Amino acid sequence: METALIFAAWTVFGLISANQVYVQFELFERPIPWRHALLQGLFEAYLWAFATLAIFWLARRFPLERGRMLRGIAVHLACALVLSLARVAVIVEVSRHVDWLGERSFDRQFWGRFHQYFLYYALLLGIAHAVLYHGRYRERERAAERLAAGLAEARLQALKMQLQPHFLFNTLNAISALIPDEAKPARRMVARLGDLLRISLEHEATQEVTLREELAFLQPYLEIEQARLEDRLTVALEIAPETLDARVPHLLLQPLVENAVRHGIAPRIGPGRVEISATRGADGRVLHLEVRDDGPGVDRDVQAGTRKGVGLANIQSRLEQLYDGQHRFEFANHPGGGAVVRISLPSRRADHGAGKEGSAR
Template sequence: MDTFHLGQTGDPSADVDAAWREPFAVAAPDALSRRREVALVLGFWLLVSPMWALSIYASAQFGRHPYSVLVAVGLGLSDAGCWAALSLATLVAARMRPPERSRRGRAVLFHLAVALLLVALRQVLLHSLIWLADGRPEARLYVIRGVLGIPSDLVVYLVLLLAAYGYEYFRRYRERLLASVALEHQLTRTQLRMLKMQLQPHFLFNTLHAISTLVHQDADRAEHMIASLSDLLRASLTHQQTQEVPLSEELATLQPYLDIEKTRLGDRLSVEMAVGPDTLDAVVPHLLLQPLVENAIRHGIAPRRRPGRVEVSAVRSDGRLHLVVSDDGRGITGPLRPGGIGLASTQARLEQLYGEAHGFHVRSAPGEGTRIEITLPYRAAFPTPGAPA
């Protein structure tokens, strides 16, 4: 049996620090953003350097090696450059080791090693320059000064690290918020188009044609089809501003469509529902199942004369919701391609809503039917306090 996969499957985190970790899932900044960050850091330390130069100049006047203004400015700029480089390195380290609770111990060891390395390099460079400015006296005193300066520099590194985490969290949270707003606008603009894709003209045409035929043959069945079509359109439009609904509502929306197809195809179509009671409160995309069931009926059952079966199942396992739409129809005779409107639109919606946390797989073989499997993170529409996910 041939198989192809649309989207990817991943396990969503259930850690209590998920809200902290999620913003770090956003992509790293682009080249322009990195240049702005470098300019901001350099600008800040450049503004600080005159104060350091003044402090170095003033303190040197009371020592054995007074500096000229030029030397003091050079030392101030050098120290500012060291801190600028250390600040940028701290930002890179923060991005390499985000504060995930499950890996917090490794992050502490990583930052401790980075801090000791960077601080030691700064002390070596700074006191080497001071030693040269002082006329190269005995180096022992400068080594002692450098060692004594490490603890205070470690405190500064900690402050810089916290600032880097705060900045990175804000940046990625803002990017995620902007992406969410953009997605909301995009989904709003495409709602009518999605509705047209899900309730395709051929389906409406076939339904109306069947109704017109039944009017003269079986008025009761024709009236039933009209009522079902009305219910389906009403349900579709009622939730047009809603992207996700409980599975129970999704199944209720699917039922009028199934009634129409059963009326149209008669004994040639049978439908089985295998939905676990613990899945009915699971949140799913609105109008997720209808285009998939329509695809199964249109391509698998309707083209042949003998009866066929469509099955819809839902199972909850390990914090995941597993949905399956299968049929025992003709199957896909040619190469498996995600080119159908129903499959392509479903794939795009799941990708936008869940990213890598979803799975979408299609299996089919000629004469053996088609099976569409969807996995989503389980989220209850009305969560019970203290209930397991």
């Protein structure tokens, strides 16, 4: 689209230039055929059209902006000289083979129009920057529109969430009241489910918590799964004491453990094991988290990253937003069998009283 507009604009310029050439020769009583004037006007205009494409590319590659101004000016001065020399060389060479350009001398062409070529280059460079900045402005506008649409959707979702917790807790209380007193495991599962929902809602605005708090959040879910699967599920925690005060994303472990239970333990008839570990790197700057199961492992599509569940995709997206590439996320088969998720994060200790308020970003 941009190339078509450039050639269309220069075509109009060439037609106007051809008309001026034709009229000038008529005034000096040296008439030339209109066809010659048209060819000369369009030829020189299209040379500028190709130069314009080059200038627009150079403007994107070497923009005149803060921090790179001197480098950009030097590059564009050199390019203006090269394009001027190339333009004159093409005109002089073509004039040797056609009669409608007239006799052209390299020295006369270059030194006679040197200032004009630099003026044209500067003008076209300014237009290129105007187009570049307009494109950036439009992109920011579109990003703002997407953000506004997302904010409106989030507000509607928040209104729905304000109604849902009351309904959920009332329903759980009603279910618990209907369960006979002798069915203590069922009552305990309902109570743990209520705890899990309450914790999720109380910390919905929290981005980071301490690992100690994250493990406490995980406990109700583990009790529900162990009550459901009974002796088929064993959970082993290997948490280094020095990692308990480290900051981690809120609700990071629960989806990972849920994924391990759902895909590694639940489909099996026999017993299974989920291991959760946390250690610090040798220099103390990196926190290593690992969730492993001894199930059937990961198929090729998942291991290659071409097919990934919603939970894992959301975790990876959150890590990218929170740590901006200062993390590592790996989901693969463990050499000893089963699947393993390894996450490495910057090891940052929580401030005093961190948690809901202190760790939120």
